[in-house]
Amino acid sequence: MLWSYILKLVVLLPLVCGLMIGCLYLWRKLEGRMPGKQSNRLIAVRETMMISPGLRLAVLDFEGKRLLVSVGRGGVALIDKTGIGADQ
Secondary structure (H helix, E strand, C coil), X not given: CHHHHHHHXXXXXXXXXXXXXXXXXXXXXXXXXXXXXXXXXXXXXXEEXXXXXXXXXXXXXXXXEEEEEEEECCEEEEEEEEECCCCC
16 A cells, blocks of 8 residues: 555656646747737747748847847847838
8 A cells, every 4th residue: 555655646746747747848938929918029030931951031029120140159139220211
């Protein structure tokens, strides 16, 4: 009787702890994508597009300006900068 309890404890305790850690990890990963949450961030990534395996374009909103940047292995480069109009 005691051995079956200990065996269940040894098997189920790590399983429950692993599930808890997995749920907390997913919560942190998906927390920013939940609808209805107002964000106070200064930078917003509007869209990204992969151009080649090592190069990606990104549209960012920052302080009333819309920035088009190139992100690659060599770093980040500003391509174009415009003001944000009524076309949001």
